[in-house]
Amino acid sequence: MDYSEAVKIYSQQLSETEFKRIQEFMLKQLGVKLNPIKIVMVNSRLIKRLKATGIYNFKEYLDYALSIQGKRDGELERMVDELTTHKTEFFREVEHFHFLRDIVLPEFVKGQNNLFQIWSAGCSTGEEAYTIAMLLNEFKLANPGFNYSIFASDVSNAVVVKAIRAIYSNRTVEEMDKRFLKRYFLVSRDNNEQKVRVVKELRDKVQFSVQNLVDNYPFQNNSLDVIFCRNTLIYFADSSKKKVVQKLTEKIKPGGYLFVGLSETISQYSTEIKQVSPSVYVKKQG
Ligand SMILES: C[S@@+](CC[C@H](N)C(=O)[O-])C[C@H]1O[C@@H](n2cnc3c(N)ncnc32)[C@H](O)[C@@H]1O
Structure with missing residues (x-):
């Protein structure tokens, strides 16, 4: 990735509307609540997905990830994986x-x-x-x-x-x-x-x-x-x-x-x- 591409991706900001779309999806499909404070975390985690898919814009990325095609390609699952925590360990607690x-x-x-x-x-x-x-x-x-x-x-x-x-x-x-x-x-x-x-x-x-x-x-x-x-x-x-x-x-x-x-x-x-x-x-x- 060249310098201008990197700047383009890393400067993307999730808008409130896009964040709400993700919040609604996570609540309806998984029961998971994303508090407004999580917008920063969601932003930085999803930038990884922008980079991986080459879709350098959150709106377009969400249109794709939440579509039937996005589901079929496994992108929806990868998005959810970025937004959930999988921390665990042997003999935890x-x-x-x-x-x-x-x-x-x-x-x-x-x-x-x-x-x-x-x-x-x-x-x-x-x-x-x-x-x-x-x-x-x-x-x-x-x-x-x-x-x-x-x-x-x-x-x-x-x-x-x-x-x-x-x-x-x-x-x-x-x-x-x-x-x-x-x-x-x-x-x-x-x-x-x-x-x-x-x-x-x-x-x-x-x-x-x-x-x-x-x-x-x-x-x-x-x-x-x-x-x-x-x-x-x-x-x-x-x-x-x-x-x-x-x-x-x-x-x-x-x-x-x-x-x-x-x-x-x-x-x-x-x-x-x-x-x-x-x-x-x-x-x-x-
Ligand atoms: C932090 S891990 C906990 C692992 C283990 N139970 C422990 O305590 O170490 C939480 C797991 O819950 C899963 N999870 C989140 N929402 C879920 C849902 N709606 N249905 C099933 N699993 C879910 C996540 O994918 C994640 O792997």
């Missing part, structure tokens, strides 16, 4: 995994249930789902009769593809318990690679899919033991949050659990759930 291991699983086996079913909703690149898989596998080793299914989904196809590939940089597992690292990851023999991959045995335990939380879910009511929906609803508008919390709750068995991110509170959105630990809710019986 570790107290939730301790709660799962120490309270939820022992309670489940005591209840003589058969298949433990858990859903990581808003799974990003898969670290949360694989952390759950490691814990459940450990639990199974100690309790051979225990069986489980893990579902994981995200609205972004790009992150789901990464999750299925399950290849991560060495940095992401630096803090991990070495026993887990040894048992559940393959380390690249090439020192320049700096990559690890989740072992097949664990990859096979997670069923990934693309799922928008504002749409219908492919689960029966009262069928799931646990849903993790952490650090996802935090970006939603209040009205969409309420609908999603109620829809998620419907899918959980009475006595089952809903986990949200540690900075989130959801008791105000449903009378069917009760908080039992920070950001952990149980679905009331009957």
